[in-house]
Amino acid sequence: DGGITQSPKYLFRKEGQNVTLSCEQNLNHDAMYWYRQDPGQGLRLIYYSQIVNDFQKGDIAEGYSVSREKKESFPLTVTSAQKNPTAFYLCASDSNHQPQHFGDGTRLSIL
Amino acid sequence: GQQLNQSPQSMFIQEGEDVSMNCTSSSIFNTWLWYKQDPGEGPVLLIALYKAGELTSNGRLTAQFGITRKDSFLNISASIPSDVGIYFCAGRSSGGSNYKLTFGKGTLLTVNP
Numbered sequence A: 001d002g003g004i005t006q007s008p009k010y011l012f013r014k015e016g017q018n019v020t021l022s023c024e025q026n027l028n029h030d031a032m033y034w035y036r037q038d039p040g041q042g043l044r045l046i047y048y049s050q051i052v053n054d055f056q057k058g059d060i061a062e063g064y065s066v067s068r069e070k071k072e073s074f075p076l077t078v079t080s081a082q083k084n085p086t087a088f089y090l091c092a093s094d095s096n097h098q099p100q101h102f103g104d105g106t107r108l109s110i111l
Numbered sequence B: 001g002q003q004l005n006q007s008p009q010s011m012f013i014q015e016g017e018d019v020s021m022n023c024t025s026s027s028i029f030n031t032w033l034w035y036k037q038d039p040g041e042g043p044v045l046l047i048a049l050y051k052a053g054e055l056t057s058n059g060r061l062t063a064q065f066g067i068t069r070k071d072s073f074l075n076i077s078a079s080i081p082s083d084v085g086i087y088f089c090a091g092r093s094s095g096g097s098n099y100k101l102t103f104g105k106g107t108l109l110t111v112n113p
Helices: none
Strands: A005-006 A008-011 A019-025 A030-038 A041-049 A053-059 A064-066 A075-080 A088-092 A106-108 B006-007 B009-013 B018-026 B031-037 B044-049 B056-058 B061-065 B071-076 B085-092 B102-105 B107-112
Touching: A005 A088, A008 A019, A019 A030, A019 A088, A019 A106, A019 B061, A075 A088, B006 B102, B009 B018, B018 B107, B031 B061, B031 B071, B044 B056, B044 B061, B044 B071, B056 B102
Parallel strands: A008 A106, B009 B107
Antiparallel strands: A005 A019, A019 A075, A030 A041, A030 A088, A041 A053, A064 A075, A088 A106, B006 B018, B018 B071, B031 B044, B031 B085, B056 B061, B061 B071, B085 B102, B085 B107
C-alpha cells in the first residue's frame, strides 16, 4: 500500500542527546514536511522540503535539523539545543494539486 | 505563522445529532482540506476542496469552499460514537511551487452514546 511510514512510534531522549526520527513515503510526492503537535496548539511547521537536496525552515525550526538526500526520505533530527522536545511529531507529504497526507506520528519524551 | 480561526474549539453532542464547524481566514485560499485525528494517530484526510463554492460529500460528511475563498465549513450528519476526535481545517494559498498549508487549531468532538 502507498503511504507514509514514521518510525519509531515512541522515542525517548536523554539530556544532551540528539535523536533522529524517520519518515519514508512511497507516494512519489515531491514535497515533505515535519510538524510538531502540542496539546491544544494544533500543528506547527518545523521544516519542509519541496525537492531533493533542498529544504526550508518552518515556523519553529530552532533546535531541529533535516536532510533530503532522497525523494522518499526526510529524516528529522531533534538536537540537544531543543530544550523542550517532548511532543508528538508528524511527517507529511504532497505534490502540487495533491492533498497533504500524514504519517502516524512519533511521540518523543524526555528521560 | 498564520493561523486559521477554527470554531468551535470543542463540542459535546448526543449520538444522532448533526454537527457543524467552520474555519475563517483573512487570506484567500485556493484549497481547503478537512482532516480528522484520533488520539495518538496522524490526521486522516476527510475532504479536499479546490474550487470556490464547491460542496463535496463523503458519506455523512459534507464540506463547502466559501464563495469568498476565505472560509469553509464541515457538517457531520447523524453523528455516531466513532466520530469522536479532533477535526482540523487547512488552507493552501497558492499552487505552483508553494505547497505550504495553514492549519486551524482543531475542533474536539465528543459524542455521547
